[in-house]
Amino acid sequence: MLDWLPENVSIFGEGVDHLFSIIYYISIAIFLIVNVIYITFIIRYRRKRKGEKAHYYHGNNLLEFSWTALPFVLFLFLAFYSDGIWEDIKYSSKTPNADVVVEVMGQTYMWHFRYPGSDGLFGRRDQKFISSTNPFGIDPDDPNGKDDYTTINSMMIPVNKTVLVRLSSMDVIHSFFLPNMRVKQDAVPGQWVDVWFNSRKTGEYEIACAELCGSGHYLMRATLDVTSQEEYDTWIDEQYTNVLASLDTAPAETNE
Amino acid sequence: MEAAISSEQHGHAASHGHHESFIRHYIFSTDHKMIAKQFMVTAIIFLFIGGAFALFIRWQLAYPGQPIPVIGQFLPSTWVNDAGAVTAEWYTQLLTMHGSIMIFAVVIPLLVGTFGNFAIPLMIGADDMAFPFLNMVSFWLFPLAGMLMMAGFLVEGGSAAAGWTSYPPLSAVASTGQTLWIVALFFIGFSSILGAVNYITTVLNMRAPGMKLFDMPMTVWAVFITAIIIIIGTPVLASALSMLFMDNFLNTSFFLPENLIVPARDMTRTAGGGQPLLWQHLFWFYSHPAVYIMILPGMGVVSDVLSTFSRKPLYGYKAMVFAIVAIAFLGIIVWGHHMFQSGMNPLLGTTFMVSTMVIAVPSAIKTFNWLGTMWRGKMEFTAPMLNAVAFVSMFVIGGLSGIFMASTPVDVFIHDTYFIVGHIHYVLFGGSLFAIFAGLHYWFPKMSGRMYNERLAKWHFWITFVSFNGTFFPMHILGIGGMMRRIYDPTIYDFLKPFQPMNEFITINAMILGFAQLLLVINFGYSWFRGQKAKRNPWRANTLEWQAPSPPPHGNFDRPLQVYRGPYEYSSPEAVQDYLPQTTSPEELAEQHRHHQKRLEQQQEATVTQD
Numbered sequence: 120m121l122d123w124l125p126e127n128v129s130i131f132g133e134g135v136d137h138l139f140s141i142i143y144y145i146s147i148a149i150f151l152i153v154n155v156i157y158i159t160f161i162i163r164y165r166r167k168r169k170g171e172k173a174h175y176y177h178g179n180n181l182l183e184f185s186w187t188a189l190p191f192v193l194f195l196f197l198a199f200y201s202d203g204i205w206e207d208i209k210y211s212s213k214t215p216n217a218d219v220v221v222e223v224m225g226q227t228y229m230w231h232f233r234y235p236g237s238d239g240l241f242g243r244r245d246q247k248f249i250s251s252t253n254p255f256g257i258d259p260d261d262p263n264g265k266d267d268y269t270t271i272n273s274m275m276i277p278v279n280k281t282v283l284v285r286l287s288s289m290d291v292i293h294s295f296f297l298p299n300m301r302v303k304q305d306a307v308p309g310q311w312v313d314v315w316f317n318s319r320k321t322g323e324y325e326i327a328c329a330e331l332c333g334s335g336h337y338l339m340r341a342t343l344d345v346t347s348q349e350e351y352d353t354w355i356d357e358q359y360t361n362v363l364a365s366l367d368t369a370p371a372e373t374n375e
Numbered sequence: 376m377e378a379a380i381s382s383e384q385h386g387h388a389a390s391h392g393h394h395e396s397f398i399r400h401y402i403f404s405t406d407h408k409m410i411a412k413q414f415m416v417t418a419i420i421f422l423f424i425g426g427a428f429a430l431f432i433r434w435q436l437a438y439p440g441q442p443i444p445v446i447g448q449f450l451p452s453t454w455v456n457d458a459g460a461v462t463a464e465w466y467t468q469l470l471t472m473h474g475s476i477m478i479f480a481v482v483i484p485l486l487v488g489t490f491g492n493f494a495i496p497l498m499i500g501a502d503d504m505a506f507p508f509l510n511m512v513s514f515w516l517f518p519l520a521g522m523l524m525m526a527g528f529l530v531e532g533g534s535a536a537a538g539w540t541s542y543p544p545l546s547a548v549a550s551t552g553q554t555l556w557i558v559a560l561f562f563i564g565f566s567s568i569l570g571a572v573n574y575i576t577t578v579l580n581m582r583a584p585g586m587k588l589f590d591m592p593m594t595v596w597a598v599f600i601t602a603i604i605i606i607i608g609t610p611v612l613a614s615a616l617s618m619l620f621m622d623n624f625l626n627t628s629f630f631l632p633e634n635l636i637v638p639a640r641d642m643t644r645t646a647g648g649g650q651p652l653l654w655q656h657l658f659w660f661y662s663h664p665a666v667y668i669m670i671l672p673g674m675g676v677v678s679d680v681l682s683t684f685s686r687k688p689l690y691g692y693k694a695m696v697f698a699i700v701a702i703a704f705l706g707i708i709v710w711g712h713h714m715f716q717s718g719m720n721p722l723l724g725t726t727f728m729v730s731t732m733v734i735a736v737p738s739a740i741k742t743f744n745w746l747g748t749m750w751r752g753k754m755e756f757t758a759p760m761l762n763a764v765a766f767v768s769m770f771v772i773g774g775l776s777g778i779f780m781a782s783t784p785v786d787v788f789i790h791d792t793y794f795i796v797g798h799i800h801y802v803l804f805g806g807s808l809f810a811i812f813a814g815l816h817y818w819f820p821k822m823s824g825r826m827y828n829e830r831l832a833k834w835h836f837w838i839t840f841v842s843f844n845g846t847f848f849p850m851h852i853l854g855i856g857g858m859m860r861r862i863y864d865p866t867i868y869d870f871l872k873p874f875q876p877m878n879e880f881i882t883i884n885a886m887i888l889g890f891a892q893l894l895l896v897i898n899f900g901y902s903w904f905r906g907q908k909a910k911r912n913p914w915r916a917n918t919l920e921w922q923a924p925s926p927p928p929h930g931n932f933d934r935p936l937q938v939y940r941g942p943y944e945y946s947s948p949e950a951v952q953d954y955l956p957q958t959t960s961p962e963e964l965a966e967q968h969r970h971h972q973k974r975l976e977q978q979q980e981a982t983v984t985q986d
């Protein structure tokens with residue numbers, strides 16, 4: 120069944136998939152044990168004659184104790200094993216240093232992506248500036264924000280680099296889902312959450328929304344382009360040139 | 376809490392001479408058995424409505440954008456497009472209403488309303504509930520609520536469409552359908568609380584003389600604990616609903632952050648300061664225990680049925696009771712495992728994961744004790760037994776798939792995918808609903824005074840069992856493939872395209888599953904009036920309800936009861952037969968032995984004289 124998993128290209132995805140398979144095999148084992156016993160009983164212990172008496176037995180404390188203790192140990196083991204991986208991928212204290220930072224904003228039914236400009240600095244954002252034309256709420260007075268550029272429904276990142284995503288939503292709850300990266304995180308309005316991943320392979324991947332956000336929920340799809348560092352740099356420069364061009368043609372900003 | 380405090384059954388029942396009016400008897404009845412039947416009939420009607428919704432959903436997923444066969448062209452244009460295919464708007468309403476109806480108007484009313492009402496007074500030897508009038512009110516709130524919720528389809532903008540979990544801000548944008556949903560849930564919560572108060576009081580105060588708490592059958596224990604969960608959880612849901620209502624209408628912002636812009640709904644809010652996650656905490660604080668509300672009574676019923684038809688004492692009775700208590704307690708503190716990917720602090724994720732894993736332990740205890748009950752039994756595979764056996768096996772699958780979700784890193788991937796939908800249905804359909812089928816068949820003779828048709832019941836079981844697995848097992852694979860839940864058209868994603876044949880397979884099975892349920896209705900409908908007359912104790916069971924006539928009259932028992940022992944003395948060496956009812960006194964037992972001895976001697980004489 121696990122063959123159906125979408126190809127994993129993320130670094131921590133290996134750990135996740137490994138854990139997935141461990142739980143999978145444990146489950147199959149438990150399922151088989153229980154059902155073999157079960158079916159054996161069903162076949163062996165049928166009533167054949169009327170009035171025939173069954174074994175009169177109320178239970179056994181030792182057995183009771185062992186099938187309490189065994190699952191307890193097993194599940195505690197699973198919990199602690201899982202937690203190691205969980206901490207690695209979610210705890211902010213364990214997040215590796217980011218090579219690329221991208222802000223992602225969910226809006227029914229699209230994804231906005233924001234990159235810092237050539238200065239590498241994001242302009243200040245504030246909830247009160249959020250509007251349908253300024254989904255990130257970038258402060259118009261902050262010079263660092265002037266060269267930030269945004270894309271809709273398409274994200275580009277360099278391969279083998281740690282990407283930090285700052286995630287939020289401007290309207291309802293969405294969920295940022297990258298099947299091939301084993302990433303899923305709700306985007307909650309009024310709140311910013313960081314997630315990170317690192318793709319080992321170039322290619323085009325899909326981004327979906329995993330939290331019901333209205334009747335267009337299924338349409339909330341974006342593409343993730345994982346490219347080489349060179350291609351990524353070229354793309355960035357291009358974007359930057361575009362932004363500068365639009366700044367030049369825009370009416371003067373300081374007109375008080 | 377030692378012995379029973381009051382015992383009101385004093386044989387006044389059978390001598391009721393006067394005739395109740397039709398309305399008093401069938402509509403505004405205060406008799407717990409009639410109320411149980413009212414819950415049953417209403418909930419089964421909702422089962423078919425909710426089931427039809429599921430089939431529309433499934434049709435769309437298998438054949439996206441294609442007209443619904445036969446009826447598509449007759450549906451209103453707010454539901455289907457010109458061609459007669461489900462629209463995305465209606466789809467979202469359907470899945471919201473499917474979940475809401477199935478949970479709040481089918482499974483909870485059947486398990487708690489029907490079995491709680493029917494079984495508790497009879498199984499503890501009481502003549503009715505402690506508060507019969509409250510009981511009637513508790514029932515009538517339920518169809519009212521169900522109809523309010525359904526009325527959403529008829530109002531402008533359609534029904535609630537934010538999923539049965541109704542996460543704000545999506546649900547906090549006023550629409551008439553959403554408001555109806557909120558009010559309906561409020562009523563249902565009210566109904567639950569009235570019922571729960573009644574069950575708790577009845578169990579504590581009205582047990583037959585001699586019945587100690589640990590002489591109660593598991594069904595009674597399970598509903599009793601469930602009632603306690605209801606009392607703890609429901610007020611929290613009620614407050615959450617009130618807050619949501621106020622966010623909708625009074626411009627409060629409990630769940631709305633600052634500067635919220637929902638262009639799709641024409642809404643901007645500059646004031647705010649609320650927290651969307653607050654709703655999730657409150658909602659799951661009720662709704663996680665609610666999934667135990669939907670499984671514990673089923674576990675109780677299955678324990679009773681397995682013991683009866685294995686002709687064996689329930690293995691580890693006390694452990695089974697403690698396991699239920701443990702599940703209830705742990706169930707209340709693990710709500711956060713629905714919120715691992717919600718933006719909640721990941722540190723909380725860790726703690727919720729550990730507590731969730733621990734909750735698997737009492738579930739394992741229950742499973743092994745059921746196996747122990749069957750060990751060296753003399754099983755009779757009647758319809759209730761088949762359904763109970765299926766329950767255990769399906770519950771194991773549902774429990775195991777739960778482990779995947781409990782493990783936080785794995786949940787990152789499978790959260791909000793079809794894996795969850797597969798899991799839900801193994802627990803709610805394979806679990807709760809099979810337990811309900813087991814219980815309905817088990818008590819059918821007592822409810823109606825007649826026997827159901829065993830052959831038809833077995834056909835119903837086998838078709839249901841096979842098509843159930845054909846429907847829901849592949850959903851785990853869809854989830855592993857990453858198919859998101861609640862999407863209208865999976866085919867627009869490249870990575871989901873390979874799953875289309877599987878989606879068709881599921882839908883065909885779902886159709887069979889849906890239509891197979893007609894067999895149940897035909898069987899029950901026909902047998903209720905035409906079935907063979909049932910004896911008092913057709914299953915040769917020990918518990919008190921089988922000491923009442925079938926069906927029991929108003930007031931239940933036609934002779935005074937005295938309880939001498941626990942409910943599971945099957946195949947006791949003390950007894951002549953393979954069962955020993957709770958009410959058989961030591962004198963009666965001695966008498967039976969004398970009788971038996973005499974018969975043996977007579978038989979021996981007969982053979983001697985023959986020689």
Ligand code: HEM
Nearest residue numbers: 429470474477478482538539803804860861862885888889
């Ligand atoms: C013929 C039988 C059934 C079929 C084919 C069916 C099918 C479905 C499907 C396809 C969904 C997913 C909707 C989505 O996420 O897009 C769903 C959700 C759900 N179903 Fe069923 N279902 C059936 C019976 C039941 C029963 C008996 C219950 C009882 C408790 C139930 C409870 C739920 C719940 C709680 C959800 C979640 C709704 C949500 O996502 O908000 N279903 N069902």
Ligand SMILES: [Cu+2]
Nearest residue numbers: 293328332339
């Ligand atoms: Cu979305």
Ligand SMILES: [Cu+2]
Nearest residue numbers: 328330332336
């Ligand atoms: Cu969405």
